[in-house]
Amino acid sequence: MSTAGRPALAARADLEKVEPYVSPQLPARYRLNTNESPYPPPPALVEDVAASLREVALNRYPDRDAEALYGALSELVTWPIDGLWIANGSNEVFLHVFLTFGGAGRTAMIFEPTYALHTSIPRVAGTDVISVGRGPDLRIDRDEALRAIRTERPEVVILTSPNNPSGLLEERTTVEAMVREAAGLVIVDEAYIEFAPDGSSVKDLLVRHPNLVVTRTFSKAWRLAGVRLGYLMAAPAIVAEMARVRLPYGLSALTQVVGERALEHEADTRDVVRKVVEERDRIVAELRARSLEPTESAANFVMFSVPDASRLWDALLERGVLVRRYAGVPGLENRLRVSAGLPAETDAFLAALDEVRGD
Ligand SMILES: Cc1ncc(COP(=O)(O)O)c(C=O)c1O
Incomplete structure (x- = not known):
């Protein structure tokens, strides 16, 4: 796993089955791989947090x-x-x-x-x-x-x-x-x-x-x-x-x-959730139109099938779009997952996809 050499004491034997978590935090323009929200929290919340933090001992x-x-x-x-x-x-x-x-x-x-x-x-x-x-x-x-x-x-x-x-x-x-x-x-x-x-x-x-x-x-x-x-x-x-x-x-x-x-500020979350859901549904419709078999997602991301996930993942990244791949995961070898966020991110993802598929 690591090149750091042997530790002075061996770790618990049963930890051998545990791999450290890796999901690359690559510097892509469009990071659509970890299902975060591209929308920052509302400015009023940030202001309230800043004011409250000043009071914390x-x-x-x-x-x-x-x-x-x-x-x-x-x-x-x-x-x-x-x-x-x-x-x-x-x-x-x-x-x-x-x-x-x-x-x-x-x-x-x-x-x-x-x-x-x-x-x-x-x-x-x-x-x-x-x-x-x-x-x-x-x-x-x-x-x-x-x-x-x-x-x-x-x-x-x-x-x-x-x-x-x-x-x-x-x-x-x-x-x-x-x-x-x-x-x-x-x-x-x-x-x-x-x-x-x-x-x-x-x-x-x-x-x-x-x-x-x-x-x-x-x-x-x-x-x-x-x-x-x-x-x-x-x-x-x-x-x-x-x-x-x-x-x-x-x-x-x-x-x-x-x-x-x-x-x-709970009420502020609802509007953004609605926007993200709209993008998710647009991604599903667009992928379906391209016969890429998107899942009927109820989350803020969509999984879809492609003939060569590894090649497409590389090609999307070259165009600044980072999605999630599943190399070596049984059942998911030919699937990718893309997060739904801003309309501009969906546009960039679809444009990159079409460019690569048109190669
Ligand atoms: C299904 C699922 N559960 C839990 C989490 C982690 O949530 P948290 O950031 O609260 O640890 C994630 C994060 O991607 C997730 O996909």
């Missing part, structure tokens, strides 16, 4: 319970404070879940292809990962999924809806059937749910299923990827156990302030 530890942030989030999502868990990005939320409910001798089940961190984060916490495949349409086969849960009995099942990289929503009835079948927890990662049609979230199932965990992030629709803020909603009994693994003062004073102010 940086010499003091922050509020350990981040009370103001939890209170405001609880109101927004209408879920009790003791059923919320906020951390530095939803990736850290997953880590806390697996430190608490995973670990040696326990397993997590994922349905690939999906978000790569759902493999590595459980493993970092010493949890074995069982990967179940999807059909060529990238959807979960409900019967096969239920059978896998029944036979393997994983402690934790992770779904992503809308899924990354396909953008497809998981069937609500399938999710609920899996939650019923699972003896342990089922996490539904809703990082992109704000871009999906109303009513797509499975949050409402939380009241009926004490083993369901729903995670969300401020990195996408909220346009705050740089802040690192994510959360989960679950039964308070789950959250109470997780308190064991939290480091004291885990949310910095700066993070808390940005989160609190962001929640006050």
Whole structure:
């Protein structure tokens, strides 16, 4: 993996399966590879954050319970404070879940292809990962999924809806059937749910299923990827156990302030989400017109099929357009994923695509 030589002490043997996360942060004019928002947060929010930061006592530890942030989030999502868990990005939320409910001798089940961190984060916490495949349409086969849960009995099942990289929503009835079948927890990662049609979230199932965990992030629709803020909603009994693994003062004073102010500006997110959804739908229509088989994405990105993904990826990058490729990922060898953002970015992507295909 690295050329740095042998460390004085060998790392944990089970970490051999964990590859460090790499997604190139290449200097392209149009960065359409990580599903960030090209729209910065609203100026009024930035002003409010700046004013609040001047009041923060940086010499003091922050509020350990981040009370103001939890209170405001609880109101927004209408879920009790003791059923919320906020951390530095939803990736850290997953880590806390697996430190608490995973670990040696326990397993997590994922349905690939999906978000790569759902493999590595459980493993970092010493949890074995069982990967179940999807059909060529990238959807979960409900019967096969239920059978896998029944036979393997994983402690934790992770779904992503809308899924990354396909953008497809998981069937609500399938999710609920899996939650019923699972003896342990089922996490539904809703990082992109704000871009999906109303009513797509499975949050409402939380009241009926004490083993369901729903995670969300401020990195996408909220346009705050740089802040690192994510959360989960679950039964308070789950959250109470997780308190064991939290480091004291885990949310910095700066993070808390940005989160609190962001929640006050929640209405501003909706307009931008609507614009991004329009671009996504335009990308789908344009790719369909070029017979590139785009997925019916409910997220802020679109996956599509091409005869030679590697060649096209290089050619797009030469033209300043960076998209996501999946070299060596089974089932995705001939697919690319492009983020939806500004109309000008879509134009640049389509122009580069047409130029390359016209070669
Ligand atoms: C499905 C999914 N979940 C979670 C995340 C990470 O979110 P965060 O920035 O909150 O750690 C991503 C980021 O791309 C993602 O695609």
